[in-house]
Amino acid sequence: LRKEAPVRYDRTRNCWDVFAYGDVHRVLKDSRTFSSVRGAAAGQNLLFMDPPKHTQLRDLVNKAFTPKAIQELAPRIQSIAEQLLDQVTGEEMDIVSDFATPLPVIVISELLGAPKEDRAHFKRWSDILVESAEDVSDEAFQKITEKRMGAMQELTLYFKSILELRAKQPQDDLISALLKAEINGEKLTERDLIGFCILLLAAGNETTTNLITNGVRIVTEQPSIHSELNLSPETIPSFIEEVLRYYPPIVAIGRIATENTEIGSQTVQAGDQIIIWVGAANWDESKFTDPDKFDLHRKPNPHLSFGFGIHFCLGAPLARLEGKIALQALLDRYNEIKLQTDQPLIPIPSSFVFGVKNYPI
Ligand code: HEM
Numbered sequence: 128l129r130k131e132a133p134v135r136y137d138r139t140r141n142c143w144d145v146f147a148y149g150d151v152h153r154v155l156k157d158s159r160t161f162s163s164v165r166g167a168a169a170g171q172n173l174l175f176m177d178p179p180k181h182t183q184l185r186d187l188v189n190k191a192f193t194p195k196a197i198q199e200l201a202p203r204i205q206s207i208a209e210q211l212l213d214q215v216t217g218e219e220m221d222i223v224s225d226f227a228t229p230l231p232v233i234v235i236s237e238l239l240g241a242p243k244e245d246r247a248h249f250k251r252w253s254d255i256l257v258e259s260a261e262d263v264s265d266e267a268f269q270k271i272t273e274k275r276m277g278a279m280q281e282l283t284l285y286f287k288s289i290l291e292l293r294a295k296q297p298q299d300d301l302i303s304a305l306l307k308a309e310i311n312g313e314k315l316t317e318r319d320l321i322g323f324c325i326l327l328l329a330a331g332n333e334t335t336t337n338l339i340t341n342g343v344r345i346v347t348e349q350p351s352i353h354s355e356l357n358l359s360p361e362t363i364p365s366f367i368e369e370v371l372r373y374y375p376p377i378v379a380i381g382r383i384a385t386e387n388t389e390i391g392s393q394t395v396q397a398g399d400q401i402i403i404w405v406g407a408a409n410w411d412e413s414k415f416t417d418p419d420k421f422d423l424h425r426k427p428n429p430h431l432s433f434g435f436g437i438h439f440c441l442g443a444p445l446a447r448l449e450g451k452i453a454l455q456a457l458l459d460r461y462n463e464i465k466l467q468t469d470q471p472l473i474p475i476p477s478s479f480v481f482g483v484k485n486y487p488i
Pocket of ligand 1 (some may be wrong): 163175185326327332335375380432433434438441442473
């Protein structure tokens with residue numbers, strides 16, 4: 128499709144698909160022509176906002192979510208990773224459920240300051256938020272919408288109660304920092320705070336789970352990469368970048384055209400829905416040499432897996448840190464890692480997430 132129909136209209140889904148790197152990059156960069164305010168979540172959190180509201184909110188949350196604050200989490204992430212691996216008994220584990228799922232859930236819930244006993248709810252809520260309908264029927268769509276609304280209601284009540292507690296008694300956690308954050312005397316409203324907390328669950332958990340699992344997939348699919356990583360652990364950061372390019376946890380991002388415009392050779396009308404395929408852009412041979420080769424030393428590696436422009440992933444430093452620590456902890460423990468099944472892998476039922484449900488090793 129990238130070669131034959133780099134920009135095409137799909138009548139069954141009523142949207143444009145954009146596949147080539149240059150076009151995907153342009154849509155992400157031009158947030159005035161391509162709006163993020165879309166769907167049922169329009170205006171509810173950063174991801175679904177445009178400037179000026181987006182700029183104001185992002186500046187505020189940036190104050191609490193700095194790369195320095197994230198780097199300070201490294202020792203704790205390391206010890207969570209070690210503890211999870213200590214719990215594995217015997218020769219086999221499922222990397223998804225035993226390691227790659229609990230790690231980011233624990234990190235985010237601790238970062239937010241949510242009590243330990245609530246983690247199982249966190250996992251269930253974040254799963255529902257990213258789940259897609261089972262098929263394209265109206266019933267399936269309604270079912271998933273109701274499920275999502277239920278989870279959103281539960282989450283709203285949950286975070287409301289935590290916010291009330293932290294407002295009375297601040298702690299050393301992100302929610303307390305967000306309650307304090309202020310720009311020109313302006314603070315976050317309760318609605319924005321709750322929207323942001325929910326966004327962290329939706330945007331940060333399954334994506335990071337898939338980054339870790341996809342990394343382990345590469346190591347098992349290409350044992351020579353594993354050997355090279357064992358010999359030169361300093362290549363882990365570039366390994367993580369190449370995993371992000373090669374198997375992106377998020378393959379597609381949505382936008383709405385705000386005016387009539389051209390993308391490639393096609394004319395898009397104001398109000399049209401556009402899906403940009405990051406997964407296709409990351410494999411575009413006009414941008415990447417030998418894109419279908421996993422190249423541990425690829426430099427530069429301008430993949431678009433964290434997006435680009437004003438919505439560039441706020442959690443990228445955290446995801447990269449978790450990915451590096453998780454992979455390093457696994458490599459330190461196991462000289463050899465093998466996939467332990469000959470059954471086909473089951474993909475996560477989502478049209479924009481790339482990952483598998485289980486990965487026994
Ligand atoms: C935005 C991917 C991890 C928080 C985004 C976007 C992408 C993305 C593609 C841009 C979406 C758009 O332009 O519409 C990923 C991937 C991750 C990851 C691949 C893991 C490998 C995280 C984590 C957090 C997080 C760990 C936080 C704990 C956010 C937030 C935004 C965002 C808050 C919205 C930023 C904005 O709209 O200004 N992410 N993400 N992400 N991500 Fe991530």
